[in-house]
Amino acid sequence: MNLRCIFSRSLCYFTPCVNEKQKLKMEIDNVMAEILSFESAEENKAIEKNKQFANGKKKFNMDPKKGINYLLEIKLLDGSAQSIAEFLYKEEGLNKTAIGEFLGEREELHLQTLKAFVELHEFSDLNLVQALRQFLWSFRLPGEAQKIDRMMEAFATRYCDCNLDVFQSTDTCYILSFAIIMLNTSLHNPNVKDKTTLERFISMNRGINNGEDLPNDLLSKLYESIRNEPFKIPEDDGNDLTHTFFNPDREGWLLKLGGRVKTWKRRWFILTDNCLYYFEYTTDKEPRGIIPLENLCVREVHYPRKPYCLELYNPNSRGQKIKACKTETDGRVVEGKHQSYTICASSAEERDSWIEAIRASITKDPFYDLVSVRKKKVIHQTPQDSGEQDPTS
Numbered sequence: 001m002n003l004r005c006i007f008s009r010s011l012c013y014f015t016p017c018v019n020e021k022q023k024l025k026m027e028i029d030n031v032m033a034e035i036l037s038f039e040s041a042e043e044n045k046a047i048e049k050n051k052q053f054a055n056g057k058k059k060f061n062m063d064p065k066k067g068i069n070y071l072l073e074i075k076l077l078d079g080s081a082q083s084i085a086e087f088l089y090k091e092e093g094l095n096k097t098a099i100g101e102f103l104g105e106r107e108e109l110h111l112q113t114l115k116a117f118v119e120l121h122e123f124s125d126l127n128l129v130q131a132l133r134q135f136l137w138s139f140r141l142p143g144e145a146q147k148i149d150r151m152m153e154a155f156a157t158r159y160c161d162c163n164l165d166v167f168q169s170t171d172t173c174y175i176l177s178f179a180i181i182m183l184n185t186s187l188h189n190p191n192v193k194d195k196t197t198l199e200r201f202i203s204m205n206r207g208i209n210n211g212e213d214l215p216n217d218l219l220s221k222l223y224e225s226i227r228n229e230p231f232k233i234p235e236d237d238g239n240d241l242t243h244t245f246f247n248p249d250r251e252g253w254l255l256k257l258g259g260r261v262k263t264w265k266r267r268w269f270i271l272t273d274n275c276l277y278y279f280e281y282t283t284d285k286e287p288r289g290i291i292p293l294e295n296l297c298v299r300e301v302h303y304p305r306k307p308y309c310l311e312l313y314n315p316n317s318r319g320q321k322i323k324a325c326k327t328e329t330d331g332r333v334v335e336g337k338h339q340s341y342t343i344c345a346s347s348a349e350e351r352d353s354w355i356e357a358i359r360a361s362i363t364k365d366p367f368y369d370l371v372s373v374r375k376k377k378v379i380h381q382t383p384q385d386s387g388e389q390d391p392t393s
Contacts, residue, residue: 049076052074052076053076054093056070056071056074056076057091060098060102061094061095061098062098064098064101064102065102065105067098068102081109081112081115081116082116084109084113084116085113085114085116085117085119085120086120088102088103088113088139089117089120096138096139096140097139097140097142097251099138099139099140100139100140100142100151103117103139103151104144104147104148104150104151105147106146106150111150114150114151115154117138118135118155118158119158121134121135121138121158123135123158123162124163125163126162126163127218127221127222127225128159128166128173128176128180129222129225129226131155131162132155132177132181132231133231133232135155136231143249143250143271143272143357144357145360152174152177152178153170153174155173155177156174156177157170159177160173167209167214168209168212169209169210169378171208171374171377172208172209172210172214172378174371174374175205175208175374175375175378176205176208176222178371179201179205179371180222182196183196183201183223183226184226184230184231187226187230188230189273198219198220198223201223202216202220207378207379208378208379209378210378211378211379248270248271248272249271249272249357249361250269250270250271250354251268251269251270251271252268252269253266253267253268253269253346254266254267254269254278254343254344254345255267255306255343255345256278256341256342256343256344257341257342257343257344259336259337259338260337264344267289268280268281268282268284270287271354271357271358271361272361274294274361275290275291275292275293276290276291276293276312277289277291278291286327287327288327289324289325289326289327289336290325290326291312291322291324291336291341292323292324293312293358293362294362295314295316296313296314296322296362297313297314297315297362298310298313298355298359298362299311299313299355300351300352303342306344307348308344308345308347308348309342309343309345310342310343310351310355310358311340311341311342311343312340312343313339313340314340320339321335321336321337321338321339322336322339322340322341323335323336324336324338
């Protein structure tokens with residue numbers, strides 16, 4: 001047999017092996033292509049999910065309810081109070097004011113979310129000031145009294161659950177928590193001239209432990225903690241408000257009628273410390289205007305084509321400019337030009353709520369209204385009320 005025949009036969013023998021290798025290589029290439037395609041699709045899904053999540057956080061910072069509803073619709077939250085609470089507690093980039101606004105609502109989902117949110121805090125073996133620092137850092141208290149009441153009630157319940165032997169009731173914890181917040185304002189707000197002393201702090205909290213006094217040593221430690229270090233104001237991660245005020249009475253968007261030029265402009269208003277501040281944007285570090293409320297009154301007014309208006313005016317100096325200041329576009333601070341301030345809300349309910357908040361700010365600290373009824377209850381509480389046996393019976 002010649003060499004050519006041998007080569008031909010050998011080629012016929014190896015050809016099936018070569019074909020099998022090519023076929024196997026093609027199959028491997030196809031599998032790898034499918035894997036790459038799958039990985040690419042999964043990566044695109046992850047990118048899209050992250051974009052949707054970021055968009056949801058932006059929506060939340062602008063309108064908390066709409067933001068949560070959006071995240072529920074696209075299945076990034078499962079709709080349970082627990083998942084929403086964990087989102088509010090753990091997620092970075094959320095506006096602390098928006099968190100407080102959502103937690104303060106009275107609908108059932110919000111109430112359950114508040115409960116779950118508070119239970120994410122661990123207060124065991126912390127004194128009350130330490131626990132308050134942690135709690136008040138996780139959001140900003142809203143201005144409305146009813147919202148504050150619900151949130152501080154939830155805090156007091158959680159603190160007492162974590163520290164069973166500190167107070168005789170959640171009412172005691174609730175009252176003392178407000179006393180500490182007001183002490184913080186008294187000691188560290190430069191506008192408060194009459195600073196609360198340790199003796200006055202102890203005196204104002206007598207009888208709040210189901211009619212009994214709390215130990216002076218406990219109250220002294222809480223007082224010293226606040227005196228040495230004020231509550232820190234949480235920075236708004238969502239950058240909606242960098243110029244912040246601790247515990248404003250109320251805040252929100254309203255329309256303000258100009259002084260000389262009668263045009264309506266949208267402004268972000270903050271009510272605190274007996275003053276009404278307004279900003280052009282929530283990101284502004286300085287207010288465009290400051291209206292001291294001393295000697296002013298507020299009332300509902302009717303204005304053409306603007307149905308939900310309120311007016312700030314001085315009843316004793318009609319026709320004169322109200323003592324206020326504003327910042328011009330060039331940065332100069334000048335005297336305000338208003339004889340009265342006309343402000344428009346988006347609804348009758350919102351208008352009435354602002355009127356109530358402004359009146360409360362003009363007259364007295366709204367915290368006292370929240371605490372007074374609870375304080376009377378515990379100070380005058382009988383042993384039977386607290387579940388104890390009256391020794392005289």
